[in-house]
Amino acid sequence: MxxxxxxxxxxxxxxxxxxxxxxxxxxxxxxxxxxxxxxxxxxxxxxxxxxxxxxxxxxxxxxxxxxxxxxxxxxxxxxxxxxxxxxxxxxxxxxxxxxxxxxxxxxxxxxxxxxxxxxxxxxxxxxxxxxxxxxxxxxxxxxxxxxxxxxxxxxxxxxDGTPRFDATREQGARLASQFIAAVAGGDMAGLERLLADDVVFVGDGGGRAPAIQKPMVGVTAVARFLLGLMRAGERFGVLLEHAVANGQPALVTRGADGALLGVMTIDVEDGRIARLHNVINPDKLGHLGPVGDLTALLRGEA
Missing domain, CATH: 1.20.140.160 (PhyR, sigma-like (SL) domain)
Structure with missing residues (x-):
């Protein structure tokens, strides 16, 4: 036995x-x-x-x-x-x-x-x-x-709300790479082509990091918001990495020192990005390694 x-x-x-x-x-x-x-x-x-x-x-x-x-x-x-x-x-x-x-x-x-x-x-x-x-x-x-x-x-x-993931892992990785390139390059038109018309962006800061307080919906609003985040991050040397999180393509954000700042999962439906879930609450990232202070970074204190 x-x-x-x-x-x-x-x-x-x-x-x-x-x-x-x-x-x-x-x-x-x-x-x-x-x-x-x-x-x-x-x-x-x-x-x-x-x-x-x-x-x-x-x-x-x-x-x-x-x-x-x-x-x-x-x-x-x-x-x-x-x-x-x-x-x-x-x-x-x-x-x-x-x-x-x-x-x-x-x-x-x-x-x-x-x-x-x-x-x-x-x-x-x-x-x-x-x-x-x-x-x-x-x-x-x-x-x-x-x-x-x-x-x-x-x-x-x-x-009724069960997500429908119809992209293969390779397709998801390719779309995530295109997504990172568009965000990093400030390519508004390219980013909008990747996003579904009714794309939803959800941020989780838990009161511990700056995040939007309710979901954002719509291709133009989400694209502008993402490019705004990237412009803010560029001033502090923020780095973007492609990853897989919770079985889905994801974007990992790190500070210039390599400390983790956030994990954004990317849900793909019908060849376009339907949902973006961004976790920046440091309490939810500690199991993944050293976590940076995003609030201090944005204030120029880190």
Whole structure:
């Protein structure tokens, strides 16, 4: 029988995958996984029949409790709330390596915020993990019939807004490169050609960094705003890098010293950029490495 110690490396990706999709926070997900392992070590005998099911149950229940308390903080959050980004690169902490598919995209995780903690748990376990309803019922302590109803209700609530990612990774990378070139070159016409007419820009500063307080919509407004940001950044030697974050093409912004200033994910639909989600809240970037002080930079203090 596999012991918990032997299964640690195998269980960790699954547990983090569940917790991150439940919470949209790398830091909170890591805390949940650590607490889940502590509880498993204290209570799970080496002879338990199914360690994976046991780990899934503990992780999901802890994530539900964490999300219930987090919802109060998010209601008081300054400006739009976006999930903490996971940037896919060789330096990424192995603890955060999960399968970066559409269900961890920024747009999708934002949609999941509309669900209650239990709805989110049922949806993640069914849609992502592939659990059967009887297994889900055991985890969330509801009846199988109730879980079917919860899943149907959750899927209906988010179905209309579910993002449609029809670009391959190569197409997304190419469009992101063109996007960076247009922004860096101040090419208004070129940038407008890349953006959908109803493109949406969302910024998350959380009151800790300067960000717009509500989403911006429209190709001309967003293009002008982006070029304005670039002109401001150029004065301080801000650097732009292409990356992949949450399974989508992304733009990483760094200061002249290499410190991270922001991560912007790029959602592509029908060959054009449909949504831009820009996380500049330093509290949401620390897991990716040293973070710069964007506010001080813009004030000329850094």
């Amino acid at each position: 596999t012991t918990l110690a032997e299964a640690h490396d195998q269980l960790r990706p699954l547990m983090f995958s569940i917790a991150y999709r439940m919470l949209g926070s790398v830091v909170e997900a890591e805390d949940v996984v650590q607490e889940a392992f502590l509880r498993l070590h204290r209570s799970a005998p080496d002879g338990v029949d199914n360690l994976e099911a046991y780990a899934t149950t503990v992780t999901t229940r802890l994530a539900i409790d964490t999300l219930r308390s987090a919802r109060v903080r998010r209601e008081q959050y300054v400006g739009p709330w976006l999930p903490e980004p996971i940037v896919d690169d060789d330096d990424l902490d192995p603890a955060y390596r999960i399968e970066l598919d559409d269900t961890v995209s920024t747009a999708f995780l934002v949609l999941l915020e509309a669900l209650t903690p239990v709805e989110r748990a049922v949806f993640v376990l069914r849609e992502v993990i592939g659990y059967e309803y009887d297994e889900i019922a055991s985890v969330v302590e509801k009846s199988e019939a109730n879980c079917r109803q919860i899943f149907a209700r959750a899927r209906k609530r988010i179905s």
